[in-house]
Amino acid sequence: MEHHDVLVIGAGAAGMMCAIEAGKRGRSVLVVDHAKAPGEKIRISGGGRCNFTNLGATHLNFLSANPKFCVSALRRYRPRDFIALVERHGVAYHEKTLGQLFCDGSARQIVDLLLAEMRAAGVQLRLETRVEGVTKTEGGFEVALSSGKVACASLVVASGGKSIPKMGATGLGYDIARQFGLGVVDTRPALVPLTFEPATLARLSPLSGIGLDAVVSHGKTKFREGMLFTHRGLSGPSILQISSYWREGDEIRVDMAPGVDALAALKAARTATPRQAVATVLSTLLPRRVAQLIADEDAPDKGNIADCSDKVLGRLAGAVNAWTVKPAGSEGYRTAEVTLGGVDTDALDSRTLEAKAVAGLYFIGEVVDVTGWLGGYNFQWAWASGWSAGQSV
Ligand code: FAD
Missing domain, CATH: 2.40.30.10 (Translation factors)
Structure with missing residues (x-):
């Protein structure tokens, strides 16, 4: 069976950030996604220019059953950290309004930046790969993929919310949470x-x-x-x-x-x-x-x-x-930018995003019950939660 230290489900904003950080720490990381391309929501975000963060992001810009849950991750990885990454890659950007930062060129630059960082960190990416089942083992998890079975010590669920099903959104993350006894706060379309x-x-x-x-x-x-x-x-x-x-x-x-x-x-x-x-x-x-x-x-x-x-x-x-x-x-999930609700924050450690009751299981990004306002906040949450889990896996 194939072995990795870390398996990340979902090559979106949160999953790629987590994989980069884990890779930089020397972990062997595999990211899987059922889509044909990584970061599809990044690509279409912000009208094609990606509003990748907001200069003023604090926990007050988020909705969650526990409004303080996101404080820790947002403090560990701040907008200026992502801006530094963007600048390191020479991506030009501007503030449009209300602290919202957009690429001058194309959102694809953000996807390319993340892919370059993943390559540099030695992360493997496997697309068009379905997740068929997850089992807990003594040393971690065994995950049945359409490409075969993978054993991993840490499993990171970064499969996003339900918005825009046409682009591959599924409820897989919520199903995995329930399978391991974690609560899921009712979901509904938001920013719609x-x-x-x-x-x-x-x-x-x-x-x-x-x-x-x-x-x-x-x-x-x-x-x-x-x-x-x-x-x-x-x-x-x-x-x-x-x-x-x-x-x-x-x-x-x-x-x-x-x-x-x-x-x-x-x-x-x-x-x-x-x-x-x-x-x-x-x-x-x-x-x-x-x-x-x-x-x-x-x-x-x-x-x-x-x-x-x-x-x-x-x-x-x-x-x-x-x-x-x-x-x-x-207009429902068909056009909603995000999903309200998700994996109950009570079940997660706010510093690492690890499930309190299931060692090695992490939930990051939009699948968690943390939803930002419009204006770059949702990506900041994806980067911050992905980064935080990446330090711990
Ligand atoms: P996602 O980016 O959704 O990634 C999840 C990944 O998991 C996807 O690649 C998906 O294919 C994969 N996946 C799902 N189910 C499975 C499965 N069963 N098996 C395998 N893989 C699976 N936010 C901002 O901050 N700024 C913006 O400008 C902005 N613009 C937006 C514009 C639109 C049209 C939309 C829809 C959203 C926008 N958002 C924006 C919100 C932002 O895109 C999301 O909050 C963010 O992408 C969430 O990141 P994530 O990594 O948690 O999930």
């Missing part, structure tokens, strides 16, 4: 566009394709970023962010003119330009089609702004600064 039921969709259909700056809130959680009306509902960064907090039946609130007191602006316009049409006044605050829809719905019988009572202006301002809407659902 939200959808409306048909009646709302019909009402808002004239807005499809319009983007604007917005503050989107769910309870006390709010994000100010772009929002996009789509032919299914709402998308854009602010909506993807809030989708990780939203649950079926909940409303979200949207301020479509952040920083502007719409009521004060409307009252001022009523005095200054009383003969302007309501939609025209609103269009100083909002894209024209949005302004028209609000005027049609909230002041249907008012021609000019002068015709609007304080009550009507209050209604119009509410639609601008505090539009409340109940999404019907989300």
